[in-house]
Amino acid sequence: MIDIRSLPGLNIEQKVFAQTFYNQFNWDSPGSNHHIFNVEPIIYQGVIAGSDFHAGFYAADKLFFCWSLVVSYDANALIAASPRVRFYDELGVINFYGQNINMTYDSALVSFFKQINTVYFDNLWFSCYDTLQYNYMKFVGYKITLS
Amino acid sequence: MANTDLTKLPGLNIEQKLLLNRIKATFDISGGAPYDITNAQELIFEGGIAGSEFTVYNANKLYVCFNFVAAYNGGAAAARGEIRFYDEGNVANMYLQNNAITYESVAAAIWYARNNGVLKNIYFSRIVNTTYNYMKFIGYRLTY
Numbered sequence: 554m555i556d557i558r559s560l561p562g563l564n565i566e567q568k569v570f571a572q573t574f575y576n577q578f579n580w581d582s583p584g585s586n587h588h589i590f591n592v593e594p595i596i597y598q599g600v601i602a603g604s605d606f607h608a609g610f611y612a613a614d615k616l617f618f619c620w621s622l623v624v625s626y627d628a629n630a631l632i633a634a635s636p637r638v639r640f641y642d643e644l645g646v647i648n649f650y651g652q653n654i655n656m657t658y659d660s661a662l663v664s665f666f667k668q669i670n671t672v673y674f675d676n677l678w679f680s681c682y683d684t685l686q687y688n689y690m691k692f693v694g695y696k697i698t699l700s
Numbered sequence: 701m702a703n704t705d706l707t708k709l710p711g712l713n714i715e716q717k718l719l720l721n722r723i724k725a726t727f728d729i730s731g732g733a734p735y736d737i738t739n740a741q742e743l744i745f746e747g748g749i750a751g752s753e754f755t756v757y758n759a760n761k762l763y764v765c766f767n768f769v770a771a772y773n774g775g776a777a778a779a780r781g782e783i784r785f786y787d788e789g790n791v792a793n794m795y796l797q798n799n800a801i802t803y804e805s806v807a808a809a810i811w812y813a814r815n816n817g818v819l820k821n822i823y824f825s826r827i828v829n830t831t832y833n834y835m836k837f838i839g840y841r842l843t844y
Binding site: 560561562563564567594595596598599600620621623625626627629630631655656657658659660661666668669670671689690691693694695 | 712713714715717718719721722723780784785787792793794795796797798799800801802803805808810812817819820821822823824
């Protein structure tokens with residue numbers, strides 16, 4: 554099984570990230586969900602909905618360890634609704650957000666409109682996430698199975 | 701990979717190693733033609749997107765990209781900028797936008813300024829550009 558901490562080529566931020574992640578999730582015996590049972594390398598480019606990453610597929614024994622996550626939108630998003638990414642921790646509790654909005658005021662419609670730009674994350678862990686508006690993603694990292 | 705095994709290149713960072721290992725595992729299945737990579741061609745490109753090889757789909761061609769930058773050579777206008785990336789089956793699977801918008805009271809319309817958009821460590825078979833018209837690419841053209 555891959556030990557992410559021991560991989561060659563990590564920069565200092567990645568070393569800190571990996572070491573701390575293992576300290577947090579690999580300190581107890583199997584059956585506690587604080588024991589790393591499997592590490593699976595994953596790359597994914599595609600739709601968020603229905604993917605393993607989506608909050609609808611939360612599992613207490615599943616985490617994603619991410620070197621790079623990019624979330625994007627596939628259309629003209631000049632609309633009133635705000636985009637948002639919500640990340641969930643190992644217990645299914647929201648612990649981080651992401652958005653990259655540019656917006657403008659339309660005096661004819663007396664309303665604000667939003668443009669949904671691509672948003673980037675690196676060195677991030679989560680159990681799952683959900684989004685408003687954002688519908689495509691790129692992921693480079695690992696699927697962690699706990700036991 | 702028959703000609704160049706990208707996974708063994710020196711100087712790769714951990715994200716690049718992971719990407720290339722997965723690309724190799726997916727597209728270089730031993731004896732599994734058509735997924736049998738026959739060539740990996742180093743490629744850098746700076747120039748216009750229109751007419752470039754990146755816009756042309758070929759079922760036997762794939763780009764693995766360390767660094768992609770999309771740019772626009774003009775000012776604000778009515779259309780947004782977007783790059784659409786397609787997978788090996790010619791299905792769009794990733795998008796890139798970095799627009800700033802404002803309301804232009806004289807024209808009574810919302811206008812877009814298309815900032816440069818950047819993606820690192822991505823793969824694609826082709827791109828489709830909306831408004832963005834220049835690009836920079838550093839990576840490899842895989843033939844399989």
